[in-house]
Amino acid sequence: MGKKKISDKAGVYLTYPALKIFMEYFGYASEQDFNSCEQIAALGGEINGDTIIVRQALPLPAAAASAGHVAVPGELWFWAMQVFGKSGAKLVGSAHTHPGSLNVFMSSSDMEANSLLFPDGVSIIVNPHRQIIGAFNKNGRKIPIILK
Numbered sequence: 001m002g003k004k005k006i007s008d009k010a011g012v013y014l015t016y017p018a019l020k021i022f023m024e025y026f027g028y029a030s031e032q033d034f035n036s037c038e039q040i041a042a043l044g045g046e047i048n049g050d051t052i053i054v055r056q057a058l059p060l061p062a063a064a065a066s067a068g069h070v071a072v073p074g075e076l077w078f079w080a081m082q083v084f085g086k087s088g089a090k091l092v093g094s095a096h097t098h099p100g101s102l103n104v105f106m107s108s109s110d111m112e113a114n115s116l117l118f119p120d121g122v123s124i125i126v127n128p129h130r131q132i133i134g135a136f137n138k139n140g141r142k143i144p145i146i147l148k
């Protein structure tokens, strides 16, 4: 049949405490000055093959941001790795916003950041205004979000 093998375990398991941290930081479902520019948070947890478990989220203050980009000093990523490491977790991805009328998708710079910082991890993209959320793997493919 040539049917493609699909792993039904593939996806990102997201704990409520981690979800709450970045959704509040992003001002989900509200329009405010602070969320008119892109925002980003580091995600901590573990990776088992195609399964990514996110247990922690750490908002990262941006050095520069606009409605279409966010820049975080490199040392903040190392700081996030250290914080996660204290509880045995690793940097497994990021959550960032695409504000305003933007759709939730992997831009070329999102693909680059994902492959550099957490090659087997996840990019969660949130539009707090349109109230949409999506998770993407290193190939830019949408993967399911499972809340736990």
Ligand SMILES: [Zn+2]
Pocket: 096, 097, 098, 105, 106, 107, 110, 125
């Ligand atoms: Zn993006």
